Amino acid sequence: MASVAVVLGSIRPGRAGEQVVRWIEEQSLRLEGVTPIFIDLRDYNLPFFAEEMPPSMQAPTLPEAVRLRTNIEALDAVVFVTPEYNHSISGVLKNAIDYLPPATLKDKATALVGYSYYGGVTPRTHLREILSTFGADVRDQEIGINLGSDFVDGAFTPSEELSAQLRELLASLA
Template identity: 55%
Template sequence: MTSIAIVLGSVRPGRWGEQVANWIQARAQAAGLDAAVVDLKEFDLPIFAEEPPSMVVPTQPEGVRLRETLEARDGLIFVTPEYNQSVPGGLKNAIDYLPPSTLKDKPVGIVGYSWHDAVAARAHLRQILSGMGAALAQEDVAINLGSEFPEGTFTPSEQVDAQLRALLDALA
């Protein structure tokens, strides 16, 4: 059975990404995948300040725990909000702890959410992950906070649900 980690990329209070990550997990499990949410809020990652991971594998214990958690999965889905036309600093910091070998040729998908479908965040994350050699799925999931979160509750449209099905098919 294919196993995927759903990396929840926001660590701030009141984040809407938990609803998105839980939806992805439920859909992935219904599709026969072994899916687990990896919440970056559960990792105590200080600002990355080690040697470049392409030269020396980071040794900070929480960074090692994150790397081992992600390496144990066949594929990954990164869930990111859009902050200031990019990914959140906490997500970028977590990725900085990963040596390129963690993502090299690993199937990876991106799910983004914002008032503007997280266009900039998804593009930036795609650039970051492709530079690390990830096997990025062509399918992204674009979630609009205005239409998919009526009254603060995530209610995916058929279009968004179809995007996720295509992404899960690509990762499987």
């Protein structure tokens, strides 16, 4: 049984990412051996990173940072769900990642799901670059969700093809 953290990189009210996370959870339940665990950055009170030492030299001791690190370390794999903010990932997601010592994601099976009107291409690219410095095992396959064609009247309506791609990606994490 593989436990998979599903980290939502948006804290905005009305965020589209919640619907995406629910879809990931639903698709996970169709696979034997995959248990999704939602990690909502809204639930972590992480101030902007301003530690004296970088996490590569000393793990942050701020209780919320320790809780985030412990929760991610306890799971087998991670799916980062990122919106596109100004052609990159959100500040809250980058800040949360900045609190993680590299060992947290070293060799951890990791997947990227991005959403925007352009399928989240740019934030997925940036996130891949960031995670590569940790030595994360980022899967080549990624999921891009288009806010125009994959949402109808504000409701996420993924195609069966997109759902099949996600199940394949999740299975690769297990």
